[in-house]
Amino acid sequence: MTLILTQDEESLRDSVRRFVADRSPLTKLRDLIGSGQPYDADVWKQLSAQLGLAGLIVDEEHGGAAAGLSALSVALYELGAGLVASPLLASTLAAAALGSLGDQAASGALLPGLASGELIGTVAWQPAVTVAATASTAAGGCTLAGQLSPVLNGAQAHFLLVPANGPDGLGLYQVAGDAHGLTSEPLTAVDHARSLATVRLDGTPAVRLTGDAAAALAHVADVANLALAAEQCGAMAACIAMTSEYAKIRVAFGQPIGAFQAVKHKLADMQTGWELAYAALRAAARSGDETPGQFSAAASVARVMVSEPYFEAAADTIQLHGGIGFTWEHDAHLYYKNALSGKVLFGGPQDQLDRLAATLGM
Amino acid sequence: MTDDFRERARSWLAANAPRRSSSEDDAESAGSAERVRTGIAEQQEFQARLYDAGFVGITWPKEYGGQGLTNAEQIAFSAEAREYELPVGAFVIGIGMPGPTILECGNEQQKKRYLPKMLRGEEIWCQLFSEPGAGSDVASLQASAVRDGDTWVLNGQKVWTSGAQYSDFGAVLARTDPAQPKHKGISMFIVDMHAPGVTVRPLRVATGHAPFNEVFFDNVRLAPDALIGEENRGWDAAVVMLRNERIAIGTMTQPRSSPLAYDSLRKLADRLGRAGDQGVRRELASLYAREQSVHLLGQLIREDAMAGRFPGPRGSVIKLAGAELGRYATQVAADVLGPQVAAADSDDVRAVQISIVAVPGGAIAGGTNEIQRNIIGERMLGLAKDPGVDRNTPFNQLRVGTQRSAKESS
Numbered sequence: 001m002t003l004i005l006t007q008d009e010e011s012l013r014d015s016v017r018r019f020v021a022d023r024s025p026l027t028k029l030r031d032l033i034g035s036g037q038p039y040d041a042d043v044w045k046q047l048s049a050q051l052g053l054a055g056l057i058v059d060e061e062h063g064g065a066a067a068g069l070s071a072l073s074v075a076l077y078e079l080g081a082g083l084v085a086s087p088l089l090a091s092t093l094a095a096a097a098l099g100s101l102g103d104q105a106a107s108g109a110l111l112p113g114l115a116s117g118e119l120i121g122t123v124a125w126q127p128a129v130t131v132a133a134t135a136s137t138a139a140g141g142c143t144l145a146g147q148l149s150p151v152l153n154g155a156q157a158h159f160l161l162v163p164a165n166g167p168d169g170l171g172l173y174q175v176a177g178d179a180h181g182l183t184s185e186p187l188t189a190v191d192h193a194r195s196l197a198t199v200r201l202d203g204t205p206a207v208r209l210t211g212d213a214a215a216a217l218a219h220v221a222d223v224a225n226l227a228l229a230a231e232q233c234g235a236m237a238a239c240i241a242m243t244s245e246y247a248k249i250r251v252a253f254g255q256p257i258g259a260f261q262a263v264k265h266k267l268a269d270m271q272t273g274w275e276l277a278y279a280a281l282r283a284a285a286r287s288g289d290e291t292p293g294q295f296s297a298a299a300s301v302a303r304v305m306v307s308e309p310y311f312e313a314a315a316d317t318i319q320l321h322g323g324i325g326f327t328w329e330h331d332a333h334l335y336y337k338n339a340l341s342g343k344v345l346f347g348g349p350q351d352q353l354d355r356l357a358a359t360l361g362m
Numbered sequence: 363m364t365d366d367f368r369e370r371a372r373s374w375l376a377a378n379a380p381r382r383s384s385s386e387d388d389a390e391s392a393g394s395a396e397r398v399r400t401g402i403a404e405q406q407e408f409q410a411r412l413y414d415a416g417f418v419g420i421t422w423p424k425e426y427g428g429q430g431l432t433n434a435e436q437i438a439f440s441a442e443a444r445e446y447e448l449p450v451g452a453f454v455i456g457i458g459m460p461g462p463t464i465l466e467c468g469n470e471q472q473k474k475r476y477l478p479k480m481l482r483g484e485e486i487w488c489q490l491f492s493e494p495g496a497g498s499d500v501a502s503l504q505a506s507a508v509r510d511g512d513t514w515v516l517n518g519q520k521v522w523t524s525g526a527q528y529s530d531f532g533a534v535l536a537r538t539d540p541a542q543p544k545h546k547g548i549s550m551f552i553v554d555m556h557a558p559g560v561t562v563r564p565l566r567v568a569t570g571h572a573p574f575n576e577v578f579f580d581n582v583r584l585a586p587d588a589l590i591g592e593e594n595r596g597w598d599a600a601v602v603m604l605r606n607e608r609i610a611i612g613t614m615t616q617p618r619s620s621p622l623a624y625d626s627l628r629k630l631a632d633r634l635g636r637a638g639d640q641g642v643r644r645e646l647a648s649l650y651a652r653e654q655s656v657h658l659l660g661q662l663i664r665e666d667a668m669a670g671r672f673p674g675p676r677g678s679v680i681k682l683a684g685a686e687l688g689r690y691a692t693q694v695a696a697d698v699l700g701p702q703v704a705a706a707d708s709d710d711v712r713a714v715q716i717s718i719v720a721v722p723g724g725a726i727a728g729g730t731n732e733i734q735r736n737i738i739g740e741r742m743l744g745l746a747k748d749p750g751v752d753r754n755t756p757f758n759q760l761r762v763g764t765q766r767s768a769k770e771s772s
């Protein structure tokens with residue numbers, strides 16, 4: 001297993017990086033905060049259609065690039081570094097669930113739209129949270145009831161994949177975003193780059209998908225770990241770059257603050273944390289494509305190695321900038337909020353350790 | 363190609379390598395991979411067989427006794443070797459530090475004369491840098507070498523010299539021009555540890571073992587070909603060696619059976635019925651994650667080197683990460699063992715106990731954690747250097763170590 005990037009991955013990285021710098025700099029996120037929009041529709045169109053990021057893990061038969069999880073992680077790393085708001089994570093997890101289930105009809109109906117970016121999908125589920133929806137069958141077909149929260153892009157999704165307990169046990173159900181009896185209520189997300197909602201289902205028509213629902217959810221949790229680890233690793237690198245730049249130009253007591261060891265050593269620890277996280281991320285990404293049997297543990301390791309260190313690094317980014325770092329105008333708080341949100345979504349630090357311990361047979 | 367090599371390594375190791383050496387030996391490996399008690403002769407015998415099988419000096423050039431292969435083979439071998447505790451501790455320093463320095467800075471004659479024997483374990487090497495007054499600030503060293511005809515005469519004292527008690531040669535830093543600022547008047551030499559005037563006295567460390575020594579040089583006459591690199595440019599060679607040292611220590615493959623490794627602590631937790639405790643489970647999982655990541659970072663650094671991106675100061679990252687991993691493992695071990703960590707009643711617990719005592723050495727040997735953080739901050743992130751108030755003063759006017767003033771020592 002080779003950890004370093006292939007040439008294809010390097011060029012994908014470069015084009016996403018260029019795209020973020022040109023089309024979606026951090027000022028874009030500030031525009032979104034002002035407008036109340038969850039993401040910029042043009043940016044999403046370009047990301048999905050032009051750069052093809054929405055179809056990276058969708059197979060070719062369904063219009064995707066079948067580029068694999070490693071390529072996905074390379075793209076998400078760059079988007080994370082730039083805090084680009086988009087429904088890419090939500091749609092990618094929906095694609096991962098469908099890919100794992102292997103329900104022919106659902107895949108045929110949904111994957112091409114996901115791959116092109118025309119459809120937004122989401123998995124209405126958080127690992128380590130008990131499944132809250134129940135399914136019942138009546139003459140007219142199957143309906144779901146329950147409350148799901150928080151659901152990633154729950155207010156924008158064209159369809160939701162909902163785990164629910166029914167007469168035949170756990171199943172994954174497909175629900176249309178505008179289905180009867182479905183209400184979604186946007187939540188106040190701490191991270192401006194992430195849109196979350198509470199979704200209520202009440203007699204909502206649904207289709208039960210064929211395939212192993214438990215295995216699909218486990219796969220979703222693994223892909224979520226990899227995806228979040230990639231975003232967070234990129235964002236952590238951005239914090240380190242921003243802070244070391246500032247430590248070179250800000251002068252106090254007659255020298256650049258980076259000359260003070262209290263500052264220098266904190267940055268060195270951030271850098272060391274990033275290097276370890278990045279190595280773990282690369283291993284998880286490759287494992288997802290090449291050694292699926294080890295993917296779950298590797299993805300947990302990556303997530304464990306980055307979620308908390310990134311949160312610490314984001315807090316230290318504010319600290320090492322002093323007063324200016326605490327202002328609304330400075331970008332540091334955008335990362336801090338992103339780090340907080342990314343730490344707890346799809347399994348917080350303790351859940352991750354429990355999950356890893358279980359994978360390791362403890 | 364690599365697959366064949368890996369397969370060959372796997373079967374050779376299965377047939378020839380001991381699974382596990384005695385627990386007493388493990389304790390010292392945290393600091394410097396010393397395994398004095400295994401017996402030097404036994405280690406040399408094993409090293410020779412390992413070398414003859416083609417698994418030593420894997421990336422070194424063929425003309426100097428190496429295998430002339432790539433980092434891919436080195437990675438493959440390290441991965442296989444992780445399942446064992448190879449009795450090769452005596453050679454880690456030579457091959458990791460003076461060896462690469464001679465490869466990079468030495469002359470043709472030195473490379474041909476010393477490297478093949480170093481690889482095969484026929485001659486053992488040590489690194490003579492630190493002195494009582496110069497450790498982190500090693501450029502403050504006071505040992506001196508004075509030219510006499512076509513050779514030099516060496517005087518002074520070194521300290522914390524790992525393996526000096528069984529070494530045949532050492533790479534020594536000595537001052538050759540005290541009128542120059544401290545970094546400018548230093549040279550690096552090869553010293554024969556059996557030469558007249560060399561005295562080695564073992565020093566005991568916290569674990570009770572004596573892996574390192576103080577070494578006295580009393581008018582030791584060096585060989586005419588002793589100088590590595592140029593006279594008074596020894597600091598350049600020292601930087602090469604220290605860079606190699608960090609990478610060697612940082613990417614050293616920790617055997618799975620080390621007492622503080624995840625595998626060992628997990629087994630202990632199972633045996634002591636502690637694995638059901640949620641706190642212990644989480645700590646073990648966290649240890650696994652950290653250990654994996656240090657291991658993977660070592661692989662990443664090697665792959666990058668293979669792709670032409672040389673590690674440079676990144677060696678400090680992995681050296682620091684390894685030391686921090688050790689520190690975290692002590693916490694996990696204490697929680698797994700509970701009161702037993704204070705009072706061992708079995709060999710495996712005793713091994714953990716000794717390893718915990720050995721851990722602080724890992725954060726000092728090869729450059730302290732603080733020095734690694736300085737290097738990462740300054741050379742990776744480009745932060746302002748420490749002002750270095752003594753950089754331009756002639757050495758003979760400086761105060762070093764714990765001297766009260768320069769005059770008292772001169």
Ligand SMILES: Cc1cc2nc3c(=O)[nH]c(=O)nc-3n(C[C@H](O)[C@H](O)[C@H](O)COP(=O)(O)OP(=O)(O)OC[C@H]3O[C@@H](n4cnc5c(N)ncnc54)[C@H](O)[C@@H]3O)c2cc1C
Nearest residue numbers: 393489490491492497498522523524723726727728730732
């Ligand atoms: C197990 C072991 C094996 C060793 N083997 C060898 C060997 O084979 N050969 C050899 O030559 N040496 C060897 N050493 C010595 C080792 O390299 C030194 O001990 C080390 O570099 C620290 O130097 P010192 O002991 O003089 O401590 P000092 O340099 O006096 O440091 C004391 C404290 O001050 C801190 N400090 C010093 N300078 C700075 C700074 N600029 N910024 C922030 N903090 C600073 C240090 O981090 C440390 O905490 C070994 C040491 C150990 C523990």
